[in-house]
Amino acid sequence: MSNITLVLLGAGSSSRFKTNVKKQWLYSNDIPLWLHVAKQFEKSSDFNQIIIVSTAEEIQVMRNFATYIYVEGGASRQASLANALQYVDSEYVLVSDIARCCIPTEMIRRILDAKEKGSCIVPVLPVTDTLYMNEMPIDREQVKIIQTPQLSVTKLLKKALETETLFTDDSSAIASLGERVHFVEGSAAAHKLTTLDDLQKLPCIQAPSSRTLTGFGIDIHAFEANKEMFLCGVKIDAAYGFKAHSDGDVAIHALIDALLGAAGMGDIGELYPDTDSRYAGADSKALLKDTVRRITSFGYKIGNVDLTIMAEAPKLLPYKAQMRTTLASILCIKANFVNIKATTSEKLGFVGRKEGVTVHAVANLNYFNWKNI
Structure with missing residues (x-):
């Protein structure tokens, strides 16, 4: 049995998406986006279990599609993750956002293959544009764009989240413990769906069925x-x-x-x-x-x-x-x-x-x- 649990986070309100449709419920052919993402991960590895985090209202409907473990989210991403971690007893946990829906299989494999190189394995992209901070240029070679999914040692991630401090991702929480964060190559294809314009950057999503x-x-x-x-x-x-x-x-x-x-x-x-x-x-x-x-x-x-x-x-x-x-x-x-x-x-x-x-x-x-x- 695998020693990795997959957690997919999707309890957000999609407030920046600016439609009455929640982005996780856009359809690709005949399946909703959240299920499309879960199926793509299943193709990449044999996970110990798969946990979907969403709202109570959505979970009622999600259960009709697939027999995953469903967990109600919290008021923030961190609270949602903490809720999910209560159901995780595997050595490692791979956490991703449902909104990052076109993650290449080879990128997932790079993350999983590096699991022993750090307490948190993080895909990153280099910055190619010039950067300024407080009206002064900074060295872009020292800056990285952080992506998900991120693979963490479960017991360390649980410990890191036992705080009032809010972290923007798992690697920040792990780093706060002084643990090693290891970077692997990410992918521009793993673009996150946030606004309507992002739909044009997600070639893996098909048009909805005309059914x-x-x-x-x-x-x-x-x-x-x-x-x-x-x-x-x-x-x-x-x-x-x-x-x-x-x-x-x-x-x-x-x-x-x-x-x-x-x-x-x-x-x-x-x-x-x-x-x-x-x-x-x-x-x-x-x-x-x-x-x-x-x-x-x-x-x-x-x-x-x-x-x-x-x-x-x-x-x-x-x-x-x-x-x-x-x-x-x-x-x-x-x-x-x-x-x-x-x-x-x-x-x-x-x-x-x-x-x-x-x-x-x-x-x-x-x-x-x-x-x-």
Whole structure:
């Protein structure tokens, strides 16, 4: 078994990326960037274990893609790494940033092959431009550009991080102990994805697949007297509403399930459980907005949605246009990509007896095409 654990850090907010999509969820063909990076590392070496550090929300989705060890990050890179190190018992730990996504295999091999030459093995690039500090030129031969991944002796890295001092990388922490840091040749190809412009410098990332992802949702609610009725986010003039933990908007609930189904992200009960007091009487439009935020941040773009509302009562024709525009606004798509159909059950079943409403919804998603930015 290998004596090296791989830790990939990706708990940041991507604030400098300036899109609603987190950069670790850009798609290369059919796989998200974070998984692409992990697979590239797997090709280079047999690791004792692979740990992915991310946010709790993202980890829920990441588990659907691969069976790595997932650890929730902290408020800083250093805090995230410290969290991951609690799960590391191998002699060495290789730490990299998911944002550094085109690391050549030969660069990784240079780092691993030098593991006995220092307490931290660091890839570096020379500085080729003239440098000034405080309006005075400095010797660029004495300056190095530090990259990741960095290989450290695990027990020393753990010890180095037992401090309030914040370090910008692992080598700085190891050096603070007076331990030897050994440099190996890095690679200009290992460019870090920080801003949108950096996408042009990452030839290993393919355009996202043009695949359409389809999800189906269904929800049913019984009527409840003396409660306001909402359907598709629109208040309906009726003497009754829906029996539900939230406001009971059965159409939006079905639509949320369709969207989550297309994205492979579970169902409405997992994200907004009716056992959670936070959602008691919740505005379903707010739940839909949050679902759209999640789907967008995870690299998907909504194509179109289609809803069929089965109701013997109330009559919905006067509300359909408003339903369409309300949903389109929340989904951030054009109104013509939202279709609302209303039908009856020909007086059969609980719908026919005017005891409640059922809604079927279909949603189509595509991967966010970052090539068009």
